[in-house]
Amino acid sequence: MPPRPPAELGAPVSEIETPALVIDLDLFERNLATMADAVGGSGVRLRPHAKAHKCPDIALRQMASGAIGVCCQKVSEAEVFVAAGIPDVLLTNEVADPRKLRRLADLSRTARIGLCVDGPAHVARLAQARAGHEGRLDILIEIDVGQGRCGMPVGPQLVDLARAIDAVPGLSFAGLQAYQGKAQHLRAPQDRRTAIGHAVERARIAKSMLEGTGIACPIVTGAGTGTFALEMTSGIYTELQPGSYALMDADYARNAFDGPVFAHALTLHATVISTAVPGQAVLDVGYKGAAVDSGLPVPVSPATEVLGMSDEHTVLRQPERAPLAVGDRVILLPGHVDPTVNLHDWFVGVRDGRVETLWPITARGAGL
């Protein structure tokens, strides 16, 4: 039973069933244009991260707006985007399961596929898994540039690993993944500059180390919405991976930005289902429709405060003027775009007060 979309094409916004993720198409298109303007002419390639939206319709619009391909985090995500016609996918993550590695190799027959590794174990598994297959994978070595999660330390073992990659038939060492995720949500621009300055320095040393031994390092990739302008002008990064910029969220709203500013194109529409407890209005969405890992959703219309959340409910403080009634609409900014999108099956695209598009979130739940 495929989930029903929460709206009909052409319907007024007020008739969208809730909870629903709604995209303001004007703002969304402006965000894509803002990013294209920011990156255009820099000589650096834009490869937006599809983990943020999981939606082929958005990825195809990003391609039309200058992207060279997309990033994914999961093999099953990559399968969705290749099936939708994206010709170039980088998996910005490590993969251990030989069956998943074989599926990636299969995908590489119809699209250019890149994958990250951060140690010899991955290369051994790739060598084993690809036996008998004909695919070809670009392999990037992930280096730890301050994130402290995945990624090798920068040192001479990079050279050994790059050589080991090139020694496996069908694998090509293609460069470095140098993503500093922790820097994205540092609130002050100066703190982000310091963090990315360190990342750039690590990437520069790693690249020099490889090139010094005659190993070409054509790709250095990283960056997110919070810092992409810094990596872009570093002289080292060749690709950028921002994801959130297309839709945005309340967590990014807490960043101070001194570069391009993106609009909040994504909102979560909800309906008041109870006002029985004085001073409160209760919405028809909770943890199952709004991720709270990076903070609560923020009510923007009406502007009020979230008093509490549970699996199925969000409790708002009743606005003093114009209190909410059962059936009223409330519009929230999602706390964190990526895991919130992963809870929904549809984006409802609106313009001029009407539903213009219904985009399936095809890679929703693609976790394998």
Added chain:
Amino acid sequence: MPPRPPAELGAPVSEIETPALVIDLDLFERNLATMADAVGGSGVRLRPHAKAHKCPDIALRQMASGAIGVCCQKVSEAEVFVAAGIPDVLLTNEVADPRKLRRLADLSRTARIGLCVDGPAHVARLAQARAGHEGRLDILIEIDVGQGRCGMPVGPQLVDLARAIDAVPGLSFAGLQAYQGKAQHLRAPQDRRTAIGHAVERARIAKSMLEGTGIACPIVTGAGTGTFALEMTSGIYTELQPGSYALMDADYARNAFDGPVFAHALTLHATVISTAVPGQAVLDVGYKGAAVDSGLPVPVSPATEVLGMSDEHTVLRQPERAPLAVGDRVILLPGHVDPTVNLHDWFVGVRDGRVETLWPITARGAGL
């Protein structure tokens, strides 16, 4: 593209692709038997909450183990369970949207359907929405028994509302929803007894108030896994709504129990994808596969500690003995069963080390 299951029937547990939600079928069946034993002979009916598992295969087994039907939270959930053959569904929530109310009325042609209201606005909307439809709905008034979320205060307006319900063709006042959700995770049995003592008292007063004016109140429903034995022996509650008992989670593991104890039948299987940063092992699951609203998942095999989580990763402290390697399996207890289940499309049921069943989580994402 319907999501692929993470395992094949008959495969050894070690070959389940990850991340995957795995049910130990022996423990699951023991939990159902423990609940049936606890409730059997009490004269109180068991109506497990399907929001916890969203899985018709589990609901049908609960029915076979003595349940009279299930509870749901959403109309689209109820549609899934009625389509699967559940003959009696109570929606333990308020619904504002007239289209959803019409869909519920439609469902009532093939199953017995109950719904909660907590004020006159809901009854007016029901009256309006059901025009021209032939369904019949049992209506329960939700009273606030200490949860402070939805629910009317206990007072004479209950009588007016019950009369207003019965005045609408096709609606029957059927009783009270008196759920104290906050009590479920009070850690000490004495604190839960105090909270439920208060809830029982509120429900008793409300029922007396109604019956004193000649209005029958055949159903009083509430309770969860943390407190059901208290409501069961209250002499007031006639139905129980526990959901988590079938699978359990790390949040319930922090409760001290002095009644029936349920086993942790549900685990989240994950795979180590990186050990490049010293002292850490990084798993292939993050916020998109494990809800963190009620605390982090807990690694049980090997027993170690979660150092951090992000959208796609969980970082573990490396066990000092037998450090984890890339490709190793790690088994975690989900932090909170309901929203974690809602992130997955399949339960993998295992017994004697092999995959015995693959149960689709059909109502996953059913939020409308």
